Amino acid sequence: MSALPLLEVKDLEVAFKTADGIVSAVRGVSFDVYPGETLAIVGESGSGKSTTAHAIIDLLPGSGTVTGGQVLFGGRDLTKLRSTEMEDIRGRLIGLVPQDPMQSLNPVWSIGFQVEEAIRANGVATGKREVRKQALKVLKEAGLEDADRRLKQFPHQFSGGMRQRVLISIGLSAHPQLLIADEPTSALDVTVQRRILDHLESLTESSGTAVIFITHDLGLAAERAENLVVMHRGKIVESGPALDILQDPQHPYTQRLVAAAPSLASKRIQAAVKADKPLETAEVGGEGAGFDLATVAERTAASAGESTPVIEFREATKVFKIRTGGLTSVAFTAVDHASFQVAKGSTLALVGESGSGKSTAAKMLLGLESITSGSILVNGQDVSTMNRRDLLALRRQMQPVFQDPYGSLDPLHNIGNTIAEPLRVHHAGDVASRKARVLEVLDQVALPQSVLTRYPSELSGGQRQRVAIARALALKPEIVVLDEAVSALDVLVQAQVLNLLAELQAELSLTYLFITHDLAVVRVIADYVCVMEKGRIVEQSTVDEVFANPREDYTRELLDAIPGAHIRLGT
């Protein structure tokens, strides 16, 4: 431990110029990073965490400017440097691993070229052969297999995880003293995320590189960093040693965050339906709220398993024909003989990584994809053999909520029309009764009536997702298919929506098919879980059973990959 900090950020202020005037994004942020140490900056979207990081290396987007404070790196104030001096520091002394691996590599240049470019720009090596040798070395260090051959390939031939490895090797190519990793793995599957972060950790540890790790995931931050900075609305609300903060959060905001973070230690939300407790008080944080409801009511497997299944998959299979150019095509089995049942009023979670076939299974159930073989039964009726009228009737009972809160609502229809649409399509009631029903469901999802005439672009992601839930509920369905419905939401909002879903389930005895890649969420919302891998269901059981005794290696790998799983959070 050296006595002098590598990076000192003092009272940093950043503002953006917008049409509505100057908006300050970072307000008086101060922290230190010592050589070889890992610091995590945690916060929701819009908290200013990425802006802080970009201000350090003078890469603020658009109209952003540093309006006050200092960024001292090895004693030099980075905010006062000329842009040429800054270029010398970026890459050579401070490396960056950007957020989205899918968009951070130039698609028209080979991987080798892009790594070599970084090496040459920072003067690590000169001469064609030396540069090539160095590029191979850093790619191998970043854990890219078969680097010699890979060097000539292009980004589209790489998976997300491999691209992130390339970006890490670019970020570390000049052996910087400080590496800024901006949500480096948020776009990746959990198991890939774990492998990459393990690797990054061992790399920076061996070279003594300090890391600023930006993330929205408290568990991840606690697992990967010694020290933590929690940001909220552009300010630091709490900072200190990671474990101390997680186990004994002091600031109310941190307490809220810690309470909302789902982890393996969490319990199934037991929604208590009380008439005198309106839904908006489904507030996360504080004692006894959120996921830490200690009351473990026995509303689980045994009792629910006896009733007739509402949804039943019988050897359901989906084969896609993928055109390979010309007239040939290759068969790709997206869902491979999947069989499971969902009992009324319970939640079954389909869990798997991207490409495991879980979304395809949901679309088959919704009748949006045809079934290649096998059958899917809803209340005993076979979906695949239905005619149009029966299918329309079925859709009254079964409604979907999709992942992307920005794509699931038509931007040109106002909220009232959006929610009323299923009622109009199914000719449910007259205009007045439809209006009444819209107000009713709006109330159920805890949105004020004033949003009726508003458009989706005026609402936040969580609010849009609540509108999507309201639309799904409008026809009083029995089944709601939730396809990654909370994956894109910030942790506090996610907790709020999950609570809402649990309460609605208890109140309306809804059956959920919950599709997710996030096992931690499964823990708090589901009764049963089916783990999918490459189209097949490899393990299915009650949630408690799967979490306590995972039988398959794959399930165990998924469970291990949940960040911060073994850290006990305090509230």
Place this chain on the structure above:
Amino acid sequence: MSSKNPVRRAPRYVAEVDEGGLGAVDAVRVSERKSNLWLDAWRDLRSRWLFWVTSVLILFIIFVALFPGVFTNEPPNDNCQLSVSNAGPSPGHPLGFTKLGCDIFSRIVHGTGTSLSVGIIVTVMVAVMGIVLGAFAGYFGGWLDSFLMRIGDIFFAIPYILAAVVIMSMFLHDRNIWVISLAIGFFSWPATARILRSEVLRVKQLDYVMASEAIGLTKLRTMFTHVMPNSLAPVIVISTVGLAGAIVAEATLSFLGVGLPNNLFMSWGNDISAAQTSLRTAPQTLIYPSIALSLTVLAFILLGELVRDALDPRTRASR
């Protein structure tokens, strides 16, 4: 926990709680003004002086086209006297006379309607054909898409002015506004169809389209209520610019002598064509109809550009 070398214990810092507390999680703020694509575009347009200039100009042009009698009592064709051939301005005839001795001002005023009708008919025809064919091709895909787009390619390959010349030559004796509009419009829909199709391909991937089908809307109804309205913005932009193009095309055809008959319709293109012979002795016969044509075309092109800027958030951000 990572087992890193000597770990520094950072000092613990806890900020004071802001006044007013944390507030509810994800509170709804609806005090701001309403906003969607069209409302935002309208606000953007409204705040620009150039939009108002072009709007006033276009409204004026429309007014002239509808009520030419307000501006001149001189008949454009029936009161021509060869005695004033190519003569300069005189009282009651502010712009002078053509070679045949007709009042230039009156001809320009009465020609406005022709130009504008052709422009509007062509634009509506192209937009309707392009939108319908493009939307079906993009949304339903498969063989329908291939079929419609190959037809589009065939039409695309034919230069539309050439095609229009051929069609106009076929209708030697019964040319009117509808025939010339059809001749121009029938060969220019593929561009619109392509643009709409690519926009539809983008929109149909979005979750709300899938959600609408899952709700129980038929594919056709989904296309009309959700896909089409969200794909229209680029078509509106090219239609505004296309309207100017159609006016130019009509003038071009008339200039080439295959446009509207000289004696029945006032057309700026006809007048420009007729003015060629006396360009040096009486430039006013060429200049004034040209100015009218340029101003009209410019007004619509400017409006198109403004609408494009307003509808495209990327160009808006860069200003």
